[in-house]
Amino acid sequence: MACDVEAEELYKEYPSGVIAVRGISFKAGRGRTCLMGPNGSGKTTTLSMIAGALRPTKGIVRVCGYDVWGDGWLTARKLIGYAPQRMPFRDRLSGFDNLVWYGLLRGLGLIEARRRARRLAEELGLEGYLGRSVASYSGGMRRRLTIAAALMGEPEVLILDEPSSGLDPKGREELWRVIEVVLKDLTIIYSSHMAVEAEAHSDYVYIFHQGRIAASGTPQDLVKKHAPKPKVLIYVGEKVPPLEVEGLKPYVVGAGVYMYSVDNPKEAIKIIADSYLARGFAVERIEIRRPGLEEVFLSVTGRKLEV
Ligand SMILES: Nc1ncnc2c1ncn2[C@@H]1O[C@H](COP(=O)(O)OP(=O)(O)OP(=O)(O)O)[C@@H](O)[C@H]1O
Numbered sequence: 001m002a003c004d005v006e007a008e009e010l011y012k013e014y015p016s017g018v019i020a021v022r023g024i025s026f027k028a029g030r031g032r033t034c035l036m037g038p039n040g041s042g043k044t045t046t047l048s049m050i051a052g053a054l055r056p057t058k059g060i061v062r063v064c065g066y067d068v069w070g071d072g073w074l075t076a077r078k079l080i081g082y083a084p085q086r087m088p089f090r091d092r093l094s095g096f097d098n099l100v101w102y103g104l105l106r107g108l109g110l111i112e113a114r115r116r117a118r119r120l121a122e123e124l125g126l127e128g129y130l131g132r133s134v135a136s137y138s139g140g141m142r143r144r145l146t147i148a149a150a151l152m153g154e155p156e157v158l159i160l161d162e163p164s165s166g167l168d169p170k171g172r173e174e175l176w177r178v179i180e181v182v183l184k185d186l187t188i189i190y191s192s193h194m195a196v197e198a199e200a201h202s203d204y205v206y207i208f209h210q211g212r213i214a215a216s217g218t219p220q221d222l223v224k225k226h227a228p229k230p231k232v233l234i235y236v237g238e239k240v241p242p243l244e245v246e247g248l249k250p251y252v253v254g255a256g257v258y259m260y261s262v263d264n265p266k267e268a269i270k271i272i273a274d275s276y277l278a279r280g281f282a283v284e285r286i287e288i289r290r291p292g293l294e295e296v297f298l299s300v301t302g303r304k305l306e307v
């Protein structure tokens with residue numbers, strides 16, 4: 001089961017006077033919604049306001065129609081599972097005992113909490129590790145335990161703050177397999193500062209910049225709307241001059257490296273290579289550069305997506 005999460009004009013000023021979130025509105029339904037943005041853009045602040053962990057200065061959050069910071073708070077919070085960047089586990093206890101503890105906090109009886117902990121451990125590939133102390137867990141195992149803990153209350157909405165940070169590529173792959181296979185029916189809202197991850201693993205992306213949403217859409221739509229055209233790069237050696245090809249003007253990247261902005265890179269790559277070959281020039285290498293969410297971020301904010 002899944003249900004919608006709606007945020008209306010969220011605003012957060014910390015007691016220190018820092019304004020972390022400056023009017024954020026969005027909607028997320030079943031599937032994966034990503035809040036993508038650099039350090040300090042307000043992702044964690046927004047996620048914790050949605051999760052019911054941090055009170056907004058202004059604004060409304062509704063989960064399945066229930067107001068998280070109003071009358072519906074108790075029902076809303078039961079529907080949410082929150083996996084913060086660093087879950088406060090009791091490191092000397094086993095993974096199993098930690099999960100059972102989160103179950104008890106969620107109001108489960110002991111027998112039910114144990115049953116659920118075992119089932120989740122199986123689903124998330126933690127069976128072999130449940131008896132070990134959390135202190136001995138790798139980053140990837142700890143992250144899966146965090147997700148298991150967030151799922152103990154059987155939520156419909158799962159909030160994951162930077163789920164893949166600190167994981168190696170294999171750990172990331174396993175994590176996304178779990179999210180996309182085991183948890184596919186939930187409403188998942190996650191944060192990331194990695195454009196490649198946001199593009200590959202999101203149904204919908206909100207681009208965060210300085211506490212505001214700079215753009216939003218499916219990854220494909222964002223790229224289509226905001227990114228520059230795909231490029232074809234040809235490497236021909238420094239003695240070969242840049243050629244204009246069927247009205248496409250070359251941009252000189254360096255000696256013997258020329259770039260063309262094209263609409264259809266698959267077709268263009270052949271036409272461009274053929275033009276050089278027809279003039280008797282050797283082509284050392286030719287490649288397509290497709291713009292992604294990194295370029296979208298640059299285009300909508302004027303800044304690089306630095307972390
Ligand atoms: N408890 C706090 N007190 C005061 N300022 C805070 C607090 N937490 C965050 N901030 C500030 O609010 C802004 C947004 O921080 P936030 O943690 O929401 O960003 P983020 O997008 O999650 O960044 P990161 O990618 O580093 O996790 C930053 O300027 C940060 O310094």
Ligand SMILES: [Mg+2]
Nearest residue numbers: 043044045161
């Ligand atoms: Mg954060």
